[in-house]
Amino acid sequence: MGHSQAEKAATRERVLRIASRKVRSEGLNRPGIADLMKEAGLTHGGFYKHFASRDDLITQAAATALADGTAKMERSARKNDQDPRAGLIDAYLAARHRDAPATGCALVTLGAATGRGEQELKEAYEKQVRTYLDLIAGLGGEVTDDARAEAMLTLSALVGAVLMSRAVADENLSDELLNTVAERLKKQD
Structure with a gap:
C-alpha cells in the first residue's frame, strides 16, 4: 500500500472510530457529517473520498x-479466573460502563434503532448478539442447550439492566438496577 493509500486508510479509520463513538452516545440519527469531519480534523468536502453516503x-x-x-467482553471474563461469568457480569454492570455510552456496549445503545433499521445493520447487530451468546455460553465449559439458554437470559439481563439504568432519573434506582441484576445473575450458577 502506497503512502497516500495508507494515509487515506488511516484517515478513514479515524473517521469511523469517531463515528462509532458518536452513534453509541447519540444514536444513529444525530451525528452529522460536518461535525464528524471537523472532529477528525478534516473538511466536509473530503467525506466522499472515504464513504459513499452518510x-x-x-x-x-x-x-x-x-x-x-467482543474484546472487552473477553477481557472482562478473564479478570476472574475462578468465575469468568462473574467477571463479565461485574464489568458489564459496573457504573463505569453505564456512565460511558460512547465507549460502552453498542447492543444497549443501538438496539431500538437497529430494530427499525436497514437489513445490513440488523445483520451486524445479530452477528454481535450471536458472538456474545457463544462467548457467554462457553464460559462454563461445554456448550449445551441449557448453557445457550442461560446465555440468552444473561445477555438479555445485562443489556436490559444497563439500558434501564441509563434511562431512569433516580441515581439510586439506577445503581440498584445494576447491583441487583448482577447479584441475581451471579446466583444462577
Whole structure:
C-alpha cells in the first residue's frame, strides 16, 4: 500500500472510530457529517473520498461499535479466573460502563434503532448478539442447550439492566438496577 493509500486508510479509520463513538452516545440519527469531519480534523468536502453516503458511514460505524465489544467482553471474563461469568457480569454492570455510552456496549445503545433499521445493520447487530451468546455460553465449559439458554437470559439481563439504568432519573434506582441484576445473575450458577 502506497503512502497516500495508507494515509487515506488511516484517515478513514479515524473517521469511523469517531463515528462509532458518536452513534453509541447519540444514536444513529444525530451525528452529522460536518461535525464528524471537523472532529477528525478534516473538511466536509473530503467525506466522499472515504464513504459513499452518510448512511454508508453510519452503518459501518454501527458495525464497528458492535464489534468493539467482543474484546472487552473477553477481557472482562478473564479478570476472574475462578468465575469468568462473574467477571463479565461485574464489568458489564459496573457504573463505569453505564456512565460511558460512547465507549460502552453498542447492543444497549443501538438496539431500538437497529430494530427499525436497514437489513445490513440488523445483520451486524445479530452477528454481535450471536458472538456474545457463544462467548457467554462457553464460559462454563461445554456448550449445551441449557448453557445457550442461560446465555440468552444473561445477555438479555445485562443489556436490559444497563439500558434501564441509563434511562431512569433516580441515581439510586439506577445503581440498584445494576447491583441487583448482577447479584441475581451471579446466583444462577
